[in-house]
Amino acid sequence: MRPTLSGVPTLLLLNGPPGVGKSTLAAQWAAADPARTHVDPDQWRARQPLPHTDEARLAAREEAAAAIDTHLAAGRTVAIAQLCGRPDFPDRLRDLADQRGANYLEVMLLDSLTHLQQRLRHRLSSTSAAHAMAARELDDDLLRAYREALVSRASADPTIMVLECQQDQQEITLRAIEHLTTAH
Numbered sequence: 001m002r003p004t005l006s007g008v009p010t011l012l013l014l015n016g017p018p019g020v021g022k023s024t025l026a027a028q029w030a031a032a033d034p035a036r037t038h039v040d041p042d043q044w045r046a047r048q049p050l051p052h053t054d055e056a057r058l059a060a061r062e063e064a065a066a067a068i069d070t071h072l073a074a075g076r077t078v079a080i081a082q083l084c085g086r087p088d089f090p091d092r093l094r095d096l097a098d099q100r101g102a103n104y105l106e107v108m109l110l111d112s113l114t115h116l117q118q119r120l121r122h123r124l125s126s127t128s129a130a131h132a133m134a135a136r137e138l139d140d141d142l143l144r145a146y147r148e149a150l151v152s153r154a155s156a157d158p159t160i161m162v163l164e165c166q167q168d169q170q171e172i173t174l175r176a177i178e179h180l181t182t183a184h
Contacts, residue, residue: 001107009035009072010181011097013090014081016109017147018138019119020165020172022081028170029079029177036077039067052137061089065096072100085149088156105181108154109166109173116143118167 012029014022023040030038045051045060064080071078084090090106098105120138138146154160161180165173 008102009075009077009100010103010105011068011072011093012077012079012177013084013093013104013106013183014079014109014177015084015106015150015160016165017111017116017143017150018083020109020111021117021119021142021170022109022132025170025174025177026079026081028174029181030077032178033077035072035075036079039064039071039078039080039082043075043081054106061092065092068093069096069100072096072102076130077102083146083150085153087153087155103181106157106160107177107180108150108162109165110147110151110154110158110162111167113144113147113166114149115165 012026014026016022019182025036026040030036040066041057041060044063045056048056048059050056061082064082066080068080073130080093094104094106096102115159117140154162163176163180164174
């Protein structure tokens with residue numbers, strides 16, 4: 001784990017498979033402190049004319065990166081929730097944090113396939129366009145492949161902190177994220 005500098009903003013990436021609670025936890029973590037903000041690229045993606053395309057995903061990430069840069073430049077701590085199976089976007093976020101003299105922490109949230117499948121089925125009726133879209137896009141094989149790719153990525157990068165989430169234990173996970181972001 002990289003050393004954390006006290007008194008400077010942090011860029012927190014919550015990574016993990018669909019349905020693990022990344023967006024919910026990022027929003028809650030950010031809301032706990034007025035110096036924090038939550039940037040959600042999936043909300044921008046859901047508003048794209050063709051949200052299911054790679055072009056929409058990349059455009060949303062570009063908008064998110066620009067917003068993150070603005071917040072970090074203003075001294076704000078930022079949380080972003082995003083499924084990143086490949087290192088390109090996390091590397092970009094790490095570079096943004098380095099350029100702004102901010103801390104960077106990637107936390108990989110994982111849960112069992114059974115719990116992820118249950119959450120995704122529940123999301124089919126979600127009022128969140130981003131959540132409903134993600135639930136419609138996934139089948140069990142794709143969800144399994146995402147989870148395996150993320151586990152492999154976390155195993156290959158010792159700077160990624162892994163949290164095993166448990167069903168209905170959101171508060172415990174939130175406290176663990178808080179601990180990781182404040183540990184020196």
